[in-house]
Amino acid sequence: AQSVAQPEDxxxxxxxxxxxxxxxxxxxxxxxxxxxxxYPNRGLQFLLKYIxxxxxxxxxxxxxxxxxxxxxxxxxxxxxxxxxxxxxxFCAVSPKKGGSARQLTFGSGxxxxxxx
Amino acid sequence: xxVISQKPSRDICQRGTSLTIQCQVDSQVTMMFWYxxxxxxxxxxxxxxxxxxxATYESGFVIDKFPISRPNLTFSTLTxxxxxxxxxxxxxxxxxxAQYENGYTFGSGxxxxxx
Numbered sequence: 173a174q175s176v177a178q179p180e181d182x183x184x185x186x187x188x189x190x191x192x193x194x195x196x197x198x199x200x201x202x203x204x205x206x207x208x209x210x211y212p213n214r215g216l217q218f219l220l221k222y223i224x225x226x227x228x229x230x231x232x233x234x235x236x237x238x239x240x241x242x243x244x245x246x247x248x249x250x251x252x253x254x255x256x257x258x259x260x261x262f263c264a265v266s267p268k269k270g271g272s273a274r275q276l277t278f279g280s281g282x283x284x285x286x287x288x
Numbered sequence: 289x290x291v292i293s294q295k296p297s298r299d300i301c302q303r304g305t306s307l308t309i310q311c312q313v314d315s316q317v318t319m320m321f322w323y324x325x326x327x328x329x330x331x332x333x334x335x336x337x338x339x340x341x342x343a344t345y346e347s348g349f350v351i352d353k354f355p356i357s358r359p360n361l362t363f364s365t366l367t368x369x370x371x372x373x374x375x376x377x378x379x380x381x382x383x384x385x386a387q388y389e390n391g392y393t394f395g396s397g398x399x400x401x402x403x
Binding site: 206208213214215216217218262276278279280281 | 329392393395396397
């Protein structure tokens with residue numbers, strides 16, 4: 173069975189500093205990996221994905237994530253945090269079945285707070 | 289990517305009643321997914337809805353409690369039946385975008401409070 177771990181419930185960072193939100197995963201075979209963001213009272217928004225190719229994936233709003241197969245990690249990063257980045261972030265993994273996945277397993281979420 | 293309209297956005301319901309949540313997609317999709325997000329928790333898949341067949345439910349979820357309809361390739365409904373306060377959650381629908389161009393797209397969610 174696949175699983176996703178987000179070891180930090182809460183991450184606080186000062187505005188302008190780099191941020192990292194951690195994610196590790198467990199899945200059979202090659203994974204599809206995703207990051208989603210949820211702002212208060214809103215649904216999930218797609219940030220970025222890793223399917224194959226370059227280990228460093230660039231996504232929306234200046235976010236990027238690094239896929240590390242040996243460490244089974246997919247940490248979300250941003251060089252300079254903004255107060256508006258404060259939100260709930262979810263990592264997700266999907267299995268690769270015949271080239272197409274059918275469901276996502278989400279991590280427990282990490283609340284990011286960027287302090288002015 | 290697909291655009292999903294989900295409604296209602298929120299509701300407060302009396303225990304013992306039922307609420308039907310609607311999800312409309314602006315393009316035809318093979319599968320639609322329904323998730324539950326309990327307060328302070330991550331998302332849990334309730335069921336997968338295919339057009340023209342019965343929905344496939346995940347462990348812990350049953351059709352009598354969460355009946356799903358999928359009458360065509362752009363629309364689905366989820367009903368939360370005989371509600372209790374434990375059903376208070378955010379319910380989201382989702383679709384898979386072909387070839388993972390943008391992963392999965394989610395509706396804005398329905399925030400349900402049962403009193």
